Every structure is written in structure tokens, then in C-alpha cells.
Amino acid sequence: MYTHMKTTIDIADALFREARQIARREGTTLRALVEEGLRRVLRERRTSPGFRLRRATFKGEGLAPDLESGSWEQVRRRVYEGRGE
Known part of the structure; x- marks a missing residue:
């Protein structure tokens, strides 16, 4: 019986x-x-799983040597090099 x-x-x-x-x-x-x-x-809230960010790592050797001590502006410029202006 419900109350x-x-x-x-x-x-x-x-x-x-x-x-x-x-x-x-x-x-x-x-x-x-x-x-x-x-x-x-x-x-719905009881049964739906929470959001999980997929693992998006990759093997590599880190930043290019000439960017290791650079600023974000330098990194951004390098990433967008040859695209647009």
C-alpha cells in the first residue's frame, strides 16, 4: 500500500x-x-550510464623540439601553418 x-x-x-x-x-x-x-x-536517470570520455591517447615523443619551450601562440601558429592566412 502506498502512502x-x-x-x-x-x-x-x-x-x-x-x-x-x-x-x-x-x-x-x-x-x-x-x-x-x-x-x-x-x-531513466537511474538506468542511464553517466558520460564517459573515451580514452584518446596516442604514442608519440611529445612536442617537436623547437616547440618544447615555446608559447601557445607558437604552437597554434605551427598547427595552422599553411591553412588560411
Whole structure:
């Protein structure tokens, strides 16, 4: 048996009107519609894995020797060399 908590929420007028209209059309209550929506969101967030950044490393020998002690401006210039201006 479920217990129920009574609460008040503030939602945009347009969202309320649309939800109420859908509830009427489907022959249900606004309360049931809100509960269904909350259950869906909670289930989705429980089951969806968090974002994981893929490993993007590669083998190499680091920066070119002439850039090791350079500034980001020098690195940027080298990277874009021959592209555009």
C-alpha cells in the first residue's frame, strides 16, 4: 500500500494547461500524469550510464623540439601553418 505526500509545485502556465488537456483527453488525472512523468524521469536517470570520455591517447615523443619551450601562440601558429592566412 502506498502512502501519499501532498505538495505544491510551481510550473509554467502553458505547461499546466497542456498537461491538463492531455489528462482530460486520456481520461486520467493531472496527478496521475505528473506521477507517470516523474517515474519515467527517475527510471531513466537511474538506468542511464553517466558520460564517459573515451580514452584518446596516442604514442608519440611529445612536442617537436623547437616547440618544447615555446608559447601557445607558437604552437597554434605551427598547427595552422599553411591553412588560411
